[in-house]
Amino acid sequence: MRSFLPIAVSFASLVIVPATCVAQAYPAKAIRLVSPYAPGGGTDILARLIGQKLSENVGQAVIVENRPGAGGVIGTEFVTKAAPDGYTIMLASPSPIVVAPHLHKKLAYSPLKDLAPITLISVVPAVLIVHPSLPVKSVKELITLAKARPDQLTFSSSGNGGSGHLAGEMLKMMSGVQMVHVPYKGTGPATVAVLSGEVSVSFGNIMSTLPYVKGGRLRALAVTTPKRSPVLPDVPAVAETLPGYSAGPWYGVLAPAGTPPEILARLNQEIVKILRSPQVKQTLSNEGADPVGSTPTEFATLLIAETERWGKVVRQARMNID
DSSP: OOOOHHHHHHHHTOOOOOGGGSOTTSSSSOEEEEESSOTTSHHHHHHHHHHHHHHHHHTSOEEEEEOOOGGGHHHHHHHHTSOSSSSEEEEEOHIIIIIHHHHOTTOSSOHHHHEEEEEEEEEOOEEEEEOTTSSOOSHHHHHHHHHHSTTTOEEEESSTTSHHHHHHHHHHHHHTOOOEEEEOSSHHHHHHHHHTTSSSEEEEEHHHHHHHHHTTSSEEEEESSSSOOTTSTTSOBGGGTSTTOOOOOEEEEEEETTOOHHHHHHHHHHHHHHHHSHHHHHHHHHTTOEEOOOOHHHHHHHHHHHHHHHHHHHHHHTOOOO
């Protein structure tokens, strides 16, 4: 695997500067916040929450723009080609940032070179969900059923290389089962596929699937983080059945590379302020999300580590797109 050390050094140079250094004119117009997935998923929910609060803080409209497709690659490529002026930013999850480089031989962008980290927003559990008609009530029972029906059970995701896809591949690798992956254009459609019985299983974002679980329309078997989630305390972690399993997605805000450091600093300052407000912290906690709010350098370090980690999963599962 290629070394990411030079990139780490580059990211580490993103030093926060005082907000007083920011040109008074910024922002002088609306900011576009790109969500590279379809409406209704966890990325979209977070983008709209952050967008609304950021608009209130900076006194300009923040327009959330959905650009779904190819597991987030289409929207991410759009952002990497946007003017680096602070008026186009994105709210991303792992798929197009740390997974896509391992899946696509000819990716049109290099995430660690063409994007500037602003802040990590949150780490969110995914939930292993099934339609209530599927005769399983635990991860152990799902594994037993899948082994009895190799390649007959299907699992949906937000797209090839998405968090749900990776969570499913990791489950297959660690349990030795065979399930068929069915990609959709976003977490919302992937969840609808389970609701309708079109697929057997999914690894849904806790924020978008929680209402269906509490309403009895979906059955939650487990969460993908190493420990249980406070909002679903009776739902075990997959790791309780498969020790060492961990596939919880994260969300963060990035801008095109070359965006002036003072603008990155201003955006970091404003978004971290939002994440630390009692109202937003409570809102995210109620949805099962763990708010973070990091420096650009801390986020860059995470991106490098995640690129290494998921690269190993992609290679072991022999996942590829082109």
